[in-house]
Amino acid sequence: MPSTMPEGDYAPVPRQGWWSRNWKWAVPVGCLGMLGSCFCLAAIAVGWGYSSFKDMGAYTDAIAEAQEDPHVQQALGGTFKPGFPSNTQVSTRNGRTHAEFTVPLDGPKADGNLHAVADKNGEAWIFRTLYVQVEDGQRIDLLDTGEPSAEPPEPEVPHELEPEDAEPSEPPAQKKPGKDTDIEL
Known part of the structure; x- marks a missing residue:
């Protein structure tokens, strides 16, 4: 029986798959497509949020x-x-x-x-x-209307309740840091 397959230099080269032939343009286009779709989704979300806020x-x-x-x-x-x-x-x-x-x-x-x-x-x-x-x-x-408020003003302390002979209190003695005081920061 004669052989039907050619031999030697006449043998056909097996055809490469789609990915092997097209990966050089498919990878960049795919990456740019993903970035573009993410950008579009973000723009839609910001636009929707802004328009809903402006309508508030x-x-x-x-x-x-x-x-x-x-x-x-x-x-x-x-x-x-x-x-x-x-x-x-x-x-x-x-x-x-x-x-x-x-x-x-x-x-x-x-x-x-x-x-x-x-x-x-x-x-x-x-x-x-x-x-x-x-x-x-x-x-x-913008909340200040310039009109007197409806609330009554705070009552002042009557002068007769204040001691007339009261001397001004002296300031506390200077304390040295780290001695007889609480923690100082």
Whole structure:
């Protein structure tokens, strides 16, 4: 029987697999694809978080208060643009939402930062802290309405209760470090 397989120099070279032929371009494309998808997912997460934060009532109320305040308009030079919020913390526990955030404000005359601390119990946001810190050091409190507070002022101590003959107390004697004292740091 004659042999059907060629022998010697005429034998066909076994064909290489796909990976052996294409790994030089497949590895870089695969790595770049993975990095690109991670970047896209991170961008989507940041964008979603930012858009949900901008829609939050505390943010919109704080920006509205700052835009309506004449002192802020005067310090920043009229209308301003709110920037990307930083130092943002929002937490919800037992139906009570607490938010703390700082928003940079870019005005034509000066820049500043809007600082807010607010709580939401039910539907309305109640600000505990709301002020604009201008870059020149001026602090504009947005919760200070300039009206007298509804709370009665602290009663002063009557003068007849203070001793009239009281001599000023002497400062404590100088103590040497490490002797007759508590631990000093």
